[in-house]
Amino acid sequence: MLAAFAGWNDALLEMLSKVEHVFKWGIYDRDPLAHWTSGRITLLGDAAHPMMPTLAQGASITLEDAYALARNVARHADDPRRALRAYEAERIDRARRVQLQARDQFNTTKKCRLRRRSAATGSSSTTPPPSRWRSPAKRRLVPRFRSS
Numbered sequence: 001m002l003a004a005f006a007g008w009n010d011a012l013l014e015m016l017s018k019v020e021h022v023f024k025w026g027i028y029d030r031d032p033l034a035h036w037t038s039g040r041i042t043l044l045g046d047a048a049h050p051m052m053p054t055l056a057q058g059a060s061i062t063l064e065d066a067y068a069l070a071r072n073v074a075r076h077a078d079d080p081r082r083a084l085r086a087y088e089a090e091r092i093d094r095a096r097r098v099q100l101q102a103r104d105q106f107n108t109t110k111k112c113r114l115r116r117r118s119a120a121t122g123s124s125s126t127t128p129p130p131s132r133w134r135s136p137a138k139r140r141l142v143p144r145f146r147s148s
């Protein structure tokens, strides 16, 4: 990992040098589900609507789900199935919208990045262009980090 970040800001490199375990994984979403609820079981958060992180909304939508779920369970305390159906009805359209917007944004960002890369290198090479953070002027913009 340190080799991948060679030339970046010293403070960042110092922070990364403290990392003991590194995992690398892909970013995936799923198509919106038609339903989240079955009888007395329902889903919320990423289990219901895993989305691309491009809009930074996954956790926010999850918290909204939790609030709506709690409110509906309290409102229909004598009928859990109704509570879960009401929760789903309240949340599913909004979550679906954000999930699909995050996917669109991810695809747009990816296309722009590839276009910029082709323009910078004059080719369709998959080698990343030099990071702007390699410039000493840019590095000064990053606040110092000291782990000790």
Ligand SMILES: Cc1cc2nc3c(=O)[nH]c(=O)nc-3n(C[C@H](O)[C@H](O)[C@H](O)COP(=O)(O)OP(=O)(O)OC[C@H]3O[C@@H](n4cnc5c(N)ncnc54)[C@H](O)[C@@H]3O)c2cc1C
Binding pocket: 044, 045, 046, 047, 053, 055, 056, 057, 058, 059, 060, 061, 062
């Ligand atoms: C790179 C990245 C950046 C992101 N940035 C943002 C951001 O800026 N803003 C934002 O709002 N969201 C962001 N998100 C999304 C956000 O992290 C998720 O949407 C959110 O954490 C979903 O919460 P959750 O409770 O549904 O799932 P999780 O947070 O995944 O919680 C599920 C928990 O269940 C546990 N678990 C799994 N299986 C079992 C089992 N069998 N038994 C017991 N426990 C189990 C897991 O260990 C985990 O702790 C980002 C996500 C990624 C990947």
